[in-house]
Amino acid sequence: MRRSFHTPAILFTTILYLLQTADAWALQSHGEPEGLYVHQMAHVLFMGALAYLYWHTRRTTSLTSKGWRYLRLFCFLLFFWNLMAFTGHEFSVRLSPDDLIDIGTWREQLAPPIGLFKIIYFIVKMDHFLNVPALLALFISLRTFYLEAKAEIRQ
Amino acid sequence: MTGLALSPTILVDFAGSGLVIFLSFMALRYAYFLVKLQPVNFLWGFLFYFCLAMTAFSISRGVGHILRIILVMGGQETIWQQLSPWSGGFNTLLMISVASATIYYHTGLAAYKAIRAEAEKLAEANRKLAETAEELQKVNTYLEDMVAERTRELSKSEKKFRHFFENSKDMVYFCDIGGKITDINQSGLKMLGFDKAPGQFNLLSFFKNDNDLDQYLLALSEHGSVSDFEMELEGNDGSARHILLSANAIFDKNGFMTGCEGIAKDMTRLRNMTDQLIKQEKMASVGQVAAGVAHEINTPLGVILGYSQLMMDDFDKTSEAYGNLQVIERQTKVCRKIVADLLKFSRQSGSAKIEIDLNEIIEDVLAVTEHYLNIDHIQVRRCFDPALPRLIGDAEKLRQVFINLFNNAHQAMTNGGEIIVTTSHDQTSGEVAVAVRDTGTGIADDIKAKIFDPFFTTKEVGKGTGLGLSVTYGIIRDHGGSISVESPVQDAATGQKTPGTAFHVRLPVAAEKKAINEEQ
Numbered sequence: 001m002r003r004s005f006h007t008p009a010i011l012f013t014t015i016l017y018l019l020q021t022a023d024a025w026a027l028q029s030h031g032e033p034e035g036l037y038v039h040q041m042a043h044v045l046f047m048g049a050l051a052y053l054y055w056h057t058r059r060t061t062s063l064t065s066k067g068w069r070y071l072r073l074f075c076f077l078l079f080f081w082n083l084m085a086f087t088g089h090e091f092s093v094r095l096s097p098d099d100l101i102d103i104g105t106w107r108e109q110l111a112p113p114i115g116l117f118k119i120i121y122f123i124v125k126m127d128h129f130l131n132v133p134a135l136l137a138l139f140i141s142l143r144t145f146y147l148e149a150k151a152e153i154r155q
Numbered sequence: 156m157t158g159l160a161l162s163p164t165i166l167v168d169f170a171g172s173g174l175v176i177f178l179s180f181m182a183l184r185y186a187y188f189l190v191k192l193q194p195v196n197f198l199w200g201f202l203f204y205f206c207l208a209m210t211a212f213s214i215s216r217g218v219g220h221i222l223r224i225i226l227v228m229g230g231q232e233t234i235w236q237q238l239s240p241w242s243g244g245f246n247t248l249l250m251i252s253v254a255s256a257t258i259y260y261h262t263g264l265a266a267y268k269a270i271r272a273e274a275e276k277l278a279e280a281n282r283k284l285a286e287t288a289e290e291l292q293k294v295n296t297y298l299e300d301m302v303a304e305r306t307r308e309l310s311k312s313e314k315k316f317r318h319f320f321e322n323s324k325d326m327v328y329f330c331d332i333g334g335k336i337t338d339i340n341q342s343g344l345k346m347l348g349f350d351k352a353p354g355q356f357n358l359l360s361f362f363k364n365d366n367d368l369d370q371y372l373l374a375l376s377e378h379g380s381v382s383d384f385e386m387e388l389e390g391n392d393g394s395a396r397h398i399l400l401s402a403n404a405i406f407d408k409n410g411f412m413t414g415c416e417g418i419a420k421d422m423t424r425l426r427n428m429t430d431q432l433i434k435q436e437k438m439a440s441v442g443q444v445a446a447g448v449a450h451e452i453n454t455p456l457g458v459i460l461g462y463s464q465l466m467m468d469d470f471d472k473t474s475e476a477y478g479n480l481q482v483i484e485r486q487t488k489v490c491r492k493i494v495a496d497l498l499k500f501s502r503q504s505g506s507a508k509i510e511i512d513l514n515e516i517i518e519d520v521l522a523v524t525e526h527y528l529n530i531d532h533i534q535v536r537r538c539f540d541p542a543l544p545r546l547i548g549d550a551e552k553l554r555q556v557f558i559n560l561f562n563n564a565h566q567a568m569t570n571g572g573e574i575i576v577t578t579s580h581d582q583t584s585g586e587v588a589v590a591v592r593d594t595g596t597g598i599a600d601d602i603k604a605k606i607f608d609p610f611f612t613t614k615e616v617g618k619g620t621g622l623g624l625s626v627t628y629g630i631i632r633d634h635g636g637s638i639s640v641e642s643p644v645q646d647a648a649t650g651q652k653t654p655g656t657a658f659h660v661r662l663p664v665a666a667e668k669k670a671i672n673e674e675q
Contacts, residue, residue: 035240035243035244035247038247039243039246039247039250042246042247042248042250042251042254043250045250045251045254046250046251046253046254048254049253049254049255049257049258050257052257052258052261053257053260056260056261056264060264062268062271100161101158104227104228104230104232105228106162106165106228107160107162108160108161108162108165109157109158109159109160109161110158110159110161111158112157112158112159114158114159118159119159122159122161122164125161125164125167125168126163126164126167126168126171127171128167128168128170128171128172128174128175129167129171131171131175132171132174132175132178135174135175135178135179135182135209135213136178138178138179138182138206138209139178139179139181139182139185141182142181142182142185142186142189142202142206143181143185145185145189145199145202146185146188146189146192149189149192149193149196149199150192153192153193
């Protein structure tokens with residue numbers, strides 16, 4: 001009973017202190033590169049998660065279905081897609097406006113001279129060559145799981 | 156120097172974004188189906204949320220890329236500049252969501268595996284239970300078959316033993332501890348004098364001798380069985396039967412006797428035959444002795460008779476010595492008659508067998524004896540079979556048989572009575588039967604077995620030689636027949652016993668040729 005009497009008083013005092021604070025020292029400003037950093041970190045996190053999923057499903061002996069093999073293929077492809085995307089993001093911020101011609105049009109080009117940097121940039125721009133097969137592997141994996149589960153139930 | 160066109164990358168980006176959205180939706184669709192199919196499966200749940208996040212990410216990224224291409228290429232770059240941070244933000248957020256869902260997979264999978272292991276254990280237990288149930292079912296089916304087979308065998312066995320029980324010529328019985336019959340076969344009922352089973356009856360009440368009963372009960376209670384126990388039963392109809400009894404006591408699970416089961420064999424016929432054989436042997440022995448004695452005595456008797464007759468010529472007929480010699484002569488003749496009777500009994504005397512009519516023989520005897528019988532108020536009733544077959548026999552000796560039997564009846568009826576003479580032909584045995592029945596005092600049981608013995612008599616000394624029935628026995632036996640005595644007499648019609656004696660003589664008809672051959 002005594003504890004329930006004191007709890008509202010403590011909460012009230014805390015709110016009063018917060019309202020009377022003059023400077024918000026705890027708040028941090030977020031400049032322009034932060035969004036990219038967070039996005040790149042998300043890619044790294046995503047890669048870590050995919051690597052973990054790949055590793056765990058491979059070492060788990062009970063997950064022997066064909067569907068898991070497709071899922072691991074998905075993890076593998078999407079991991080490298082993440083790597084491509086990560087590289088693409090890194091390269092795109094390093095490009096200067098002089099490196100591009102006819103920006104924002106169908107005739108957009110990488111301005112000469114075309115070195116390794118620009119070739120890699122050109123390649124990683126086509127990350128869907130990994131993303132689409134990865135999603136296809138995920139689709140096949142789920143479809144395999146479903147058909148197997150259905151067959152098991154029927155059996 | 157020309158640059159490197161980025162249009163292929165734009166096209167790939169545009170088409171790839173659309174394909175990624177489409178494929179992510181397809182994957183999500185199957186994930187949804189899986190969850191619907193097996194809602195409790197964690198893995199499908201994880202994959203559903205993973206696909207959901209992937210779809211959201213694909214939509215966010217794909218739509219963003221498509222919009223960017225459309226807006227930028229359409230000269231609306233300003234709008235894209237405004238949307239771009241949102242698109243990028245969403246992409247980042249959804250990538251983190253997909254990664255989070257994957258991390259969540261680790262903990263969930265462990266829990267799922269634990270649950271799955273338990274479920275598998277349960278499934279294994281269920282499978283074992285099902286197997287056990289199936290096995291039980293098989294055992295049950297096998298048991299049913301086995302029970303059916305055993306029932307058939309039992310039925311067969313029961314039928315066999317029931318057949319044995321019902322058709323046994325011996326008495327088979329079951330009784331309780333008090334001797335009350337609980338089950339008995341038809342032979343047993345017949346042996347005890349019943350035509351059909353009465354309501355309740357006690358086996359012990361049929362024991363003729365108390366001593367036998369005591370021995371039977373003692374043996375059952377002390378040894379649990381009796382084996383080959385010879386005893387006499389008196390049937391419901393009053394007939395006595397010699398029985399060879401074997402019985403076992405029946406005990407309950409506590410070892411207390413609850414009853415008994417037994418088999419009894421009727422030995423009456425065998426016993427009678429044995430008695431008869433013993434008697435015949437005895438008679439034969441006595442006959443041989445008598446014949447020897449008779450031969451030895453016959454010669455000195457002849458000498459005594461000859462000399463006494465010679466001496467009688469030397470004395471005056473009125474003298475005392477002549478009178479004494481007459482007594483010697485008379486008594487010597489009596490002795491010779493006795494010797495002659497002994498020889499007849501032992502078949503040592505001559506025999507002349509011819510074809511005879513037994514009715515005529517009896518009538519001849521009655522013609523002589525009936526007068527004397529009538530004087531003593533004895534009436535003779537003749538029940539002759541007119542179709543009596545003729546026999547081969549010694550007429551003289553057979554006449555003597557009936558003289559002896561009538562004399563015997565006469566002496567048994569000092570106060571008058573009736574003699575019933577019956578002749579008949581027993582076609583089954585091929586014998587002629589003659590019964591001489593009187594209404595006299597009868598013969599006591601203790602001397603019944605001795606009446607055919609030579610020199611056995613109930614008369615006072617000097618009034619009879621005791622050879623009459625012995626001679627009769629010898630003559631009948633000489634004719635291949637048999638003679639038996641019945642006293643008291645059981646009435647054939649009523650079954651009641653009346654005082655008196657009946658001699659049953661049976662002479663074979665079929666033996667005629669044999670007899671003639673023997674004579675020749």
